Amino acid sequence: MPPTSVETTAPLGATSDLRTAVSAVLDDFLRDQSAVLQEVSEDCDPLLDAVRALLAGGKRLRPAFCFWGYHGVAEDLPDAGLLTAAAALELFQAAALIHDDVMDDSDTRRGQPAVHRRFERLHRDAGWDGSDTRFGLAGAVLAGDLCLGWSDELFSRSDLPADALARGRRVFNTMRTQLMGGQYLDMLEQASSTQRGAAGAVDRARRVLTFKSAKYSIEHPLLLGGSLAGAPTDLLADYSRFGLALGEAFQLRDDVLGVFGDPAETGKPAGDDLREGKRTVLVGLAVQNASPAQAAEVDRLLGSPDLDAEGIEVLRAVLTDTGALAGVERLIDQQVEVACSTLDAAELTEPARAALHELVVAATSRRA
Amino acid sequence: MPPTSVETTAPLGATSDLRTAVSAVLDDFLRDQSAVLQEVSEDCDPLLDAVRALLAGGKRLRPAFCFWGYHGVAEDLPDAGLLTAAAALELFQAAALIHDDVMDDSDTRRGQPAVHRRFERLHRDAGWDGSDTRFGLAGAVLAGDLCLGWSDELFSRSDLPADALARGRRVFNTMRTQLMGGQYLDMLEQASSTQRGAAGAVDRARRVLTFKSAKYSIEHPLLLGGSLAGAPTDLLADYSRFGLALGEAFQLRDDVLGVFGDPAETGKPAGDDLREGKRTVLVGLAVQNASPAQAAEVDRLLGSPDLDAEGIEVLRAVLTDTGALAGVERLIDQQVEVACSTLDAAELTEPARAALHELVVAATSRRA
The missing domain is CATH 1.10.600.10 (Farnesyl Diphosphate Synthase)
Structure with missing residues (x-):
């Protein structure tokens, strides 16, 4: 070729x-x-x-x-x-x-x-x-x-070189299998969350997030690059820590945009995630903190195929009033902090450190 | 590993x-x-x-x-x-x-x-x-x-060895892409065959058959094995000729079983292919030879989701009376003949020749 x-x-x-x-x-x-x-x-x-x-x-x-x-x-x-x-x-x-x-x-x-x-x-x-x-x-x-x-x-x-590709292929293989597993968990959580109950909803949502998004968006691509270059174990471990933290922050930002984002910038209709009934960390936090009245609104509206603008506003209010939105923003800040401190302490080249710092900003401060 | x-x-x-x-x-x-x-x-x-x-x-x-x-x-x-x-x-x-x-x-x-x-x-x-x-x-x-x-x-x-796998990978890649293309052609033919008309129906059905079945069931697996072993070009060409002919016979047998097979042996409900509206060579031959009355029956019944036992019998009669079934059996015989004569003339080891002859029988005389 x-x-x-x-x-x-x-x-x-x-x-x-x-x-x-x-x-x-x-x-x-x-x-x-x-x-x-x-x-x-x-x-x-x-x-x-x-x-x-x-x-x-x-x-x-x-x-x-x-x-x-x-x-x-x-x-x-x-x-x-x-x-x-x-x-x-x-x-x-x-x-x-x-x-x-x-x-x-x-x-x-x-x-x-x-x-x-x-x-x-x-x-x-x-x-x-x-x-x-x-x-x-x-x-x-x-x-x-x-x-x-x-x-x-x-x-x-x-x-x-063949040995580099063989190392990379191992990452590629894990990425593929675990993404499909993560997608399945996501479907399962949407179907079974009522049955499984509010307790543990955040933990389950974070698990979906890790496997459906954080690993394949950031950790695995970084590990793939590192493996192709024959990175030492310590650096690969730092890549994992950095990638999982940033990956979580990245997806949490996505979840916030999926509910509160401007359709003109996200390219998705307002409240699409709510209409699809996605069981995000944002929703999990709201459900765990909700009053009975708020919980009833979530049960009634989340995942309803004909959710209208009014219903979206009701759900947005629940996500704000329960402190879920603020909680997710805090979680994003914490994970960005973990990502940045890991990056600062890692033994890697300076151009890569600078570029990855830029990517942290791009991945978590975006509006689309 | x-x-x-x-x-x-x-x-x-x-x-x-x-x-x-x-x-x-x-x-x-x-x-x-x-x-x-x-x-x-x-x-x-x-x-x-x-x-x-x-x-x-x-x-x-x-x-x-x-x-x-x-x-x-x-x-x-x-x-x-x-x-x-x-x-x-x-x-x-x-x-x-x-x-x-x-x-x-x-x-x-x-x-x-x-x-x-x-x-x-x-x-x-x-x-x-x-x-x-x-x-x-x-x-x-x-x-x-x-x-x-x-x-x-x-x-x-x-x-x-890496060079063997690289040769095999080329076959694997072509197989994957062309199978997906063939599957798409199949869906397209089911959707557009009325519009495209009876003329050319057999040619279109044979094209679907080649890419959806013959290549990936027989030609590509043979070529994969040959490529892994570093087969000379002549042998690969014989594998292709043999594989495409046998692959067509194999799928034509499948099409016949899909309409006339015994559900207890095929593991599929009677007339499933008719209910799904599959535009096989069998159907194409019938449509090209049908009287207006027979064509009307095909239009009315083929692909009808609630096709019952009586409807299946009507379609079976059309497929038999138009000579389509006999035509397909002839085509199977011809392709088996091409496959066997190619195999007899090819320069390959005797154990492989004997085993492939056995596989010809297994692939085309089966009842399931």
């Missing part, structure tokens, strides 16, 4: 350069896959179109953590092959998002229709037979499956 | 030995994955239970083609690592089946409830909140995703 063009450029410092470079790797790769799918039929084009549109909106956060996890190990490590492995994380995330939206029956993602909604629309616009919902489901299941296979294919294309 | 116990046993000749050996590799692998998922939560057990139950019913056909594709290249090739790579095909197939059943909304697979039905039932039996259908969907999407990731993980665990 010829190395992709971006791998021969100068070392990447700035975040925007890294984003551009990762996008170039993904573009090249999807061009190759387009040829493989054309052999089947040009009718497969909508699958690639859907994947391309979704990938275009990514923040490239995971490749950035992988990149700096790698460059934290030593100065002057060669970049060749690294971007390919890092970009594979974007395809893996795309797979997770596409299937997650199917499972949650979400309408939008990154400000665009969710992939299953794209295929539903294709079906309706063409006036085809049968159910548009079923066709949409199938298109999204298959687009996600393609991304899952492709993430592995792109990772394997990297021309890093 | 320690080699699994089966890899140290004597060379495998008989099909039953091979089946046992592949099952042992899968059991070992799933035991390891169980530990990875336990770290997330023991609540993830149902995911593994579902995968184990599905895998138990497999015929190990794909690993057998991979095994003999490898041993066709030369006598006395070492088996170490081969079974691991071959067993990965069973996990890939499991992923494809689980997601296929979700997309088709099938009730059963291999005589058991389809995976999404298992999770629906788990939800109902536990008396959880929300929709059991949605929970079932999520469980099956995630179980399939796990199998897809695991197929790659198991493949990479093989201790075959």
